[in-house]
Amino acid sequence: MATIRDVAQLAEVSVATVSRVMNNNGYVNNETRERVLRAIKELDYHPNVLARGLNKKRTKTLGLLLPDITNPFFPQLARAVEDVAQEFGYSLVLCNSDDQPEKELHYIKILEQKYIDGVLVVSSSFSREDLHERIPVVVFDRIGAEDIPAVCVKNRSGARLAVNHLFEIGCKRIGHLRGPFDASTADERYRGYIDAVQTQPWFSDNYVEVANFDMELAKTAVLRLLQRQPDIDGIFAGNDLMAVGALKALLHAGYRVPEDIALIGFDGIPLTETVVPEISTIVQPIYEMGELATRLLLQLIEQKPVLEQIYELDVQLLQRTSTRKK
């Protein structure tokens, strides 16, 4: 039976490099990675057999570390993760971090102490350094240089899709409610907005307000935006919660949606469908993201190589009443 040494020899790399490829940590350039993967395949090398010694510590349990399960984006994600975990005989431990780095570190420590087999992390601040053990990790929405596999959606092109849709239905001046500065998703969506409006003669920074992905903040932010730029006839909210907040404030202030101001969000959470008028949105495949991330994590746990560092899923435009053609 082939050993890791055989693989290293055939691929003309060190054992450490083979290990890095298999565990998906540490930098390995693409050409080397492919050579190692080819050697693994050619020799029919099964790292699982070697890893059997580690199995004693297996608990068949995954951790899901997210900011807050009551944020409407997360229940569907948690459901997907638990579904896949259960399918493969794993249990799921749920942890709410409130996006606080200290709480995240505390949970990670607990999960490591309990020999949790792997962790899925939704966080804007998590990094490899937060781990004491070499516990397998997959992150959501964090595209970084770090060697942790990440699952996210095409936020930038999704945002362009939203803004161009507003142009197509006849909007002339489009404002943007953006999320917090420390969230990469908010940045990417802001960039997508800029991509779509930067060549417009009217465009300036005055068309953007920050509302931190928060429904309540969006209510005041949207009114500030319109006070400053009463010419706005379309708004792209960087997430659905802000879109719902904006809708409520707009209706309350006497604007008609979409007649006076068209509105589109981002995420595809169920809330957008329960308001009147229903809000158009860029739908993330939330369930699929949870499914994919869990499958990747299970692959890492079984010491199978993960081929990509970043998995960017497609988004879809869902047109509803709030962007009915003018």
Place this chain on the structure above:
Amino acid sequence: MATIRDVAQLAEVSVATVSRVMNNNGYVNNETRERVLRAIKELDYHPNVLARGLNKKRTKTLGLLLPDITNPFFPQLARAVEDVAQEFGYSLVLCNSDDQPEKELHYIKILEQKYIDGVLVVSSSFSREDLHERIPVVVFDRIGAEDIPAVCVKNRSGARLAVNHLFEIGCKRIGHLRGPFDASTADERYRGYIDAVQTQPWFSDNYVEVANFDMELAKTAVLRLLQRQPDIDGIFAGNDLMAVGALKALLHAGYRVPEDIALIGFDGIPLTETVVPEISTIVQPIYEMGELATRLLLQLIEQKPVLEQIYELDVQLLQRTSTRKK
């Protein structure tokens, strides 16, 4: 140091009876229970010391078995449970049963195999027989003769509160959308509705439609109800999801809410606040229920006696635009 035998002798009962009181399982009449508790106190008996042998199997982990985390009622409950669990150094395993008895049994088996210390169950069908081990359990919303502590709200009086509120704002004929026949919460709320309307000369069964706690079903059910009884000017929906569905169908069919038909739900989920008009509701203290149930479970795990079998929490009327005075 006092032993269980000393307690039994002082209380003039068998050791088995003391054990039943301490573990809160098996029937013990109230007088006997109190005699045992007095003896425990008098002798300063600490079952924990004796139970130390069992501690080896402790994993400091709780299970939360609920139908589906994506149902908007449950994220807040899960959050409360996890908050309390974390406070006491416990991790929380999340399980989605889809209200399917086979899935529940499967999860219970897994949780027992993993030496989970205790389980919180939200289920309409769960019973003590589903447990192989004598694992501590607390249930939500299940008021039964069984010897499992239950946490719920005053569903029946809450429903009366809702219906009487509709009368107070001027409604003359009140219809009811009820939940499924196999859910005790739906039954209790239906009974509360009946309590409030049964003496009315107009009342008949024609004023009730079943919509199984489901938003989509409520859309058609509310229109059937109005077709049959066009005199209805107020509707009590047995939960908020049905109230939201009813609101959408009513607005779509051209009714004004509350001018033509006033509407009130039950639960207090965030959805009722994001629709326009905002929906009045009977607020359950969801977070407090989760907190209380988790504290009870931890008490059982620590082999401290739990004094009540059923903890019924109060509900509150939250008046919003959908029941503005006529």
